[in-house]
Amino acid sequence: MLIVVLVVEDDPMYAKIYEKKFADSGFEVKVATDGEKGLTMALEEHPDIILLDLVMPRMDGMSMMKNLRQDSWGKSVPVIILTNLDANDKILQDVIATQPAYYMMKVNSTPEDIIEKAKQILKLPVK
């Protein structure tokens, strides 16, 4: 059974990168382009892990995270926050309070780093 990753990302370039990287690594990838769609897809499809951007139109990552954590399934699903906001940003500090599995700065990570982190969280063998 394929491991499902939900990528919630409004920037099509980043979405394309994560989609390819995770698909190439054997994941089934679903993409949502804003927090609203992301929340719906997450609650309907129950992915194994979510990659979540923060700055997005309609519903931002922070709001999606808050809503997700209200749900009985959503409260424990591992979420990796991927953002270009740094730790000095109040938003990021607020998001950390919602207990994501991890947060990474896009600009300071490579797709390889993200895959490794996701596998580590899902307790999958890292190559």
Next chain:
Amino acid sequence: MVDKTTIPQDYSLFYKSLFDNLLDGLAYCQMIFDTQGHPVDFIYIQVNKNFEELTGLKNAEGKKATEIIPGINKSNQELLEICGRVSLTGRSERFEIYTKPLSRWFLVSAYSPKKGFFVAFFQNITDRKLMEKNLEDARIAARNVLEDLQAEREALASANAKDKAILENIGEGVLAIDSERKVLFLNKAGEDLLGWKEENLVGTVINSLPLEDTEGRPVELKNRPTHISMTEGKNVIADDYLFVRNDKTKFAIGINVMPIKINEKTVGAITVFRDITREKEVDHAKDEFMSIASHELRAPLGIIKSFISMILEGDYGEVNPKLSRPLQDIFVSTERIIHLVNDMLNASRIEAGRMLFKLSEFPLGTLIGKIVLDFAQLAKDGGNTIEVKNPSDGGDEITIQADQDKVREILNNLISNSLKFTDHGTITIYTKKAGEFIFVFVADTGIGISSRDQQKIFGKFQQAGSMERGKPQGTGLGLYICKSLVEKMGGRVWLENSSIGGGSVFAFSLPQAGTAAAKKARLAIEPASDVAKP
């Protein structure tokens, strides 16, 4: 009343005895006038017994006044005028006069028995005059004292009025409470801000006024600034609350409470407050700008970096060996520009005062261990060794108070610098306990820094150059950021020593957890921390 029948028949004897025994002095004189008719002198025709005693003049009879009282015509012109007038008009006069040549005061009654002559009855009133003078002096002194008292009272009243005027007209709200936390005073600005009149607030317990947190929840008593200030007797600053006016409108209130202590006992408090809505808006705008800048500047760089790294990983198929080198170069350049953007955003944040510090207490040794491990490969690539020297004082096990991410950033910066300027050498990291602080040293065996460059390396956009290596790669912001971060966390950063060819030792200090230095740093970063976390 004298019975006329008892008056003796020999009148002249009777009057002579009266004349002689009179307690007053008596002199019968003849006026002397000059050719213009001005009184210039008089002759004592007859004086009684007491005359001598009262005036001190002997054998006056038959002599001119100017003869026995030299200078009287100069000093007592007035006396001559009066006596002259009396002797001519026949109208009696009564007057007090001071005769300077005799240094005596006299009360004189003069009348004229016949034209050109006068009789003067007089008393020596020098003692009375002296008494009167003393009395007058005392009266003046008393009046002066009273006037002084009055002046003092007025000065005090004016000072009070001045203080009151200052308090009234000060731009910030000022509110005073007594030991029972009841309002004593509220100035005009305070009235305008709070929407309360002083007279309606005096006597009210301060903690009954509505204060809300940013989520709109009432602030609990134990978190109220005045409560903390009064119970703990310390200055409390809070800038995270909203005040709710009578008309239910709210404003962001900046509060500074100072306890008033008399003999170590808190007897009240002064609260100075102001509307910080505008400042909050500006802060918010700054944050928003920083967020947008961070996001928008980094997003495309992250995309470039991701694509190149995937290409290099072979995710898009095997890389043509001829392209491998230029792709590596693009990757390195991308990393450089990312580093630059990160540094510039950090420097902007520092300057805008929007750097966020999350202080915690953690053992420094563990963090150093992790970071050194991260650098192991990079060090090896440059032919360098990186090592941690365990201190003998156990300093690495001691818990410090700092923002862990920031300490990581500082160490990353210092170690990267060392690696950048060291070729086939060693980077050593070690710690040392120093009072309330822990010192961290990053020592290298690199090219060193000239004494001229040592002066400026902690400034913004400053880099030490070197002849052999040319201009180093970097932003020149690293040490500036390190300095700002360390200082904000209560420590300092310095160049321990360095010489050309002899390597450099950079050092920084951070407060040990639980020390006064740590507390001071925490208060500087989170002034409202006492309020938020009682």
